[in-house]
Amino acid sequence: MKDKMRRFKQLLPDSETKSILNTATNGILSLTGPDGTPYGVPLSFVYDGGSAIYFHSARNGYKMECIEADSRCSFCVVGQDMIVADEFTSYFRSVIAEGRINVVTEETEIRKGLDLLCEKYSPGVDSTDEINKCLNHVAVLRLDIIRMTGKEAIELVRMREKKKD
Template identity: 65%
Template sequence: MRRFKQLLSEQAAKEILYNATNGVLSLLDSDGVPYGVPISYAYDGNKCIYFHSAVKGHKIDCILANSRCSFCVVGQDMIIPEEFTTYFRSVIVKGSIHFAEGDEIMKGLLLLCDKYSPGVPSDAEISKCIGHVAVLRLDIDSMTGKEAIELVKKTKESAQ
């Protein structure tokens, strides 16, 4: 990253991944054409991101052609009109996507249910969809978090 002063700590980047509710998954299709798709996801807190998908479609075709991907999450984007800027925090993950198999399918679905429907019994919903849903796991190779320079400056000022 060019502006290293704006680099978030690994812990801050993980918190954004854990708390944000959506991101953009960027893939390449078999012709090398970029494809970005917004998705809901669940981060396991370590090195994997899970999401679900239909079993067929352009996203699946792209993954089958090339499992490498990038995933971007914006944790904060506060527009400051008088400063002609935004106070942002974001994370970009690079890695590869794999189809979950066996017990990992349930692990991914439970993580998604716990994130988006906490405290709601999920057994019936999972039973209803498990036969026609793909659970995908993004294995994280690298993660970079960045924040607006204005937020860096505010943090330094408040520390003094």
């Protein structure tokens, strides 16, 4: 794990970092394969508001093999990416969470993860039947966040500073 973000002026406040996690709908989970090969997979997710991110998955497959071999992971979410062609740049906002990923085994927490996912992606829809239907063939994964940083383009930092003046 890294110590301090090199471009610290671009570091987002914790509240904005969490806001990106609450509103973004997908990200890239980066794992290491059993043979040491890097593996990145796009996933939908839900942030619990504290120190965990939940995913759902098939119970078998390469992603699960990677997690079994090495639970260390990184998860990247891009909350904004506005291309500014005439400036040869992009006004981005992103989050990287690092930690360890675990397969949840306790039914109460499996349901919690699935409930949170359903609330995010199907708000207001009763998900009880759907969760009960898939409970025996879905895996719930929990990323326990060790370090989390949000970053934005320097141009966005400068715009914010101008507004303060």
